[in-house]
Amino acid sequence: MDDVEVFYAELRSASATLQTSVTDLLTENADVFGEDTGIENPAMRAGLRLEMHRRLTQLHDRVSARVEDGSDVARRLTVIADHYTDLDLELTGREPQ
Numbered sequence: 731m732d733d734v735e736v737f738y739a740e741l742r743s744a745s746a747t748l749q750t751s752v753t754d755l756l757t758e759n760a761d762v763f764g765e766d767t768g769i770e771n772p773a774m775r776a777g778l779r780l781e782m783h784r785r786l787t788q789l790h791d792r793v794s795a796r797v798e799d800g801s802d803v804a805r806r807l808t809v810i811a812d813h814y815t816d817l818d819l820e821l822t823g824r825e826p827q
Contacts, residue, residue, distance in 0.1 A: 734818060738811055741807055741810055745807035748800055748803060749800075749801070752797055752804060755800070759790055759793040762790045762793070
């Protein structure tokens, strides 16, 4: 395996690893969101419940933004690897393995 093939394989691996991490994060983020904050609403605790809900919603939204960013990076890595495939095919007449 030459240097180009190693680099190509590393790009594909990084993209797959990142996409797996994004999927895991998305799954975990689903558990953060919801109306049930795990805090009852006894007398004088409505403020606590509302604050927990507000912060959990804020956390969920921030994680969702990172999921989108991570997916975009994974997609771009795949595009770069595809361009390397095209270049390798053009230069050598064969596709990388």
